[in-house]
Amino acid sequence: MNEDILFHQEFAISGRDFSNAGTVSTQIKSILKEIGFEPPIIRRAAIASYEAEMNVVMYADRAVVRLSATPNKIHINFEDEGRGIADIELAMQEGYSTATHQMREMGFGAGMGLPNIKKNADVFRITSELGKGTTLDITIFPD
Amino acid sequence: MQLQEIMKIVDGKVVAGKEHLDHDIDEIFAADLMSDVLAFTTPGSVLLTGLTNVQSVVTAHVAEVKAIIYVRGKKPGRDAIKLAEQKGIPLLTSPLSMFTACGRLFEKGLRSENDLVQP
Numbered sequence: 001m002n003e004d005i006l007f008h009q010e011f012a013i014s015g016r017d018f019s020n021a022g023t024v025s026t027q028i029k030s031i032l033k034e035i036g037f038e039p040p041i042i043r044r045a046a047i048a049s050y051e052a053e054m055n056v057v058m059y060a061d062r063a064v065v066r067l068s069a070t071p072n073k074i075h076i077n078f079e080d081e082g083r084g085i086a087d088i089e090l091a092m093q094e095g096y097s098t099a100t101h102q103m104r105e106m107g108f109g110a111g112m113g114l115p116n117i118k119k120n121a122d123v124f125r126i127t128s129e130l131g132k133g134t135t136l137d138i139t140i141f142p143d
Numbered sequence: 144m145q146l147q148e149i150m151k152i153v154d155g156k157v158v159a160g161k162e163h164l165d166h167d168i169d170e171i172f173a174a175d176l177m178s179d180v181l182a183f184t185t186p187g188s189v190l191l192t193g194l195t196n197v198q199s200v201v202t203a204h205v206a207e208v209k210a211i212i213y214v215r216g217k218k219p220g221r222d223a224i225k226l227a228e229q230k231g232i233p234l235l236t237s238p239l240s241m242f243t244a245c246g247r248l249f250e251k252g253l254r255s256e257n258d259l260v261q262p
Contacts, residue, residue, distance in 0.1 A: 019222070022201030029205065039186070039207070046205040047181050107177030107194045107202070116182045 004070055006035055011065040013056045015082060018106065021057040025049035028067055028076065035069055041142045044120040045074050048138045051113040052078045058103045059083065060133065072143060078136040085128040092118070092126075144168055144253065146210050146233060149189060152251055153237040153244045155212060159224045160233030166209050171253045173245050177202040184208060185256045191237075191244055197222040204230045214241045 009031065011024045029046040037045075049065075056063040060082030068075045085091045092114050099109025118124045123139040147164040150157070157164065172184040173191040177198055180190060186207035192199055193215050200223045203211050210233045213219060218236050219227070227234045237244050 019197075022198065022205070025205060026201065043186060043205075043207050050201065050205045051178070051181060106196060106198050107175060107180075107192075108198070110176050110178050112176075112178035112182055116178060119182070 005068060006071065007031060007067065007069040009067050011067070013053055013060075013063045013065060013080075015056060015059070015061040015063075015080075017057060018102075021054055021106075022050060024065055025053045028065075031067065032069065032074065037069075037074070037142055041074070041140060045076065045138075045140050048117045048120040048140075049076055051117045052076075052136050052138065054108050055113050055134075056080050056082075058099065058109065063133075072141060074140040074142065076136075076138040078138075079133065080135070081133040084130040084132055085126075085134055086130055088126055088128055144251070146189070146235075149212075149248065149253070150235055152247050153212060153214075153235075153239055155235040155237040158213075158218060158234040158236050159227045160210075160231065163210070163231060163233040166233070168209060168253075170255050171245070171248050172208070172255055172257075173241055175241075180208065181206050183257045188255070191241060191248075193217055193241060195219045195223060197226055199223060200226045200230070200232060200234070203227075203232050208232070210235065212237050212244065214239060214244050 028049045032042045060080035063080035066077040094115045095111040097111035103109035121138045122141045125137040128134040146166045170188040172188045189210045190208045195217045212235045216238045
């Protein structure tokens with residue numbers, strides 16, 4: 001397998017910063033497009049990133065996002081500081097949500113985010129510690 | 144069908160991106176919930192929605208939605224218009240309700256690939 005790094009970049013997301021929600025996933029999308037991945041692959045990565053970014057904005061204090069791409073693998077890591085998730089199994093269930101009215105007004109918070117990230121990833125890993133934060137690893141294999 | 148024609152069917156007006164009215168549209172998707180748009184749209188669809196904030200445009204960009212029609216006479220805010228112009232996503236507004244806008248488009252033969260959504 002070719003493990004040559006084509007690209008690596010880190011981004012920061014601020015929790016509760018609703019006006020900038022989506023800027024990181026939009027950048028990730030442009031970068032993957034520039035590298036030359038196929039549109040369906042870029043779309044999956046962009047959707048998973050956007051859902052994860054919205055989760056940070058809605059629930060966490062801040063996060064670091066690390067994007068790395070090789071010809072055979074796109075890896076996006078979201079490491080947030082925040083309240084964490086008490087019951088990951090429950091959070092992964094479609095329809096389960098702890099969203100506020102404000103989040104729902106923005107068209108999110110219906111309990112679809114994590115399941116949709118999983119659906120768009122080839123490998124999805126989530127770990128969380130209550131009161132500390134949540135880490136997501138999204139891996140997509142372009143082939 | 145060209146976006147121009149779709150605009151006429153829903154009595155729509157252009158709010159942004161009038162240079163893109165010749166886009167060919169294959170499918171329609173209607174939702175106010177952006178997570179549903181991210182989960183169920185087919186790339187290249189037109190989105191009918193009542194959600195006018197900037198998230199509607201980010202969602203469209205991320206999910207490869209070709210155009211947005213805001214129903215119930217709603218108009219997007221300045222942020223949404225600015226981003227749509229940057230990303231080349233035309234924004235239209237229709238005075239019709241979601242139900243009637245969808246009904247008219249369905250009557251003209253437009254469909255959604257995910258007609259039967261499996262959870």
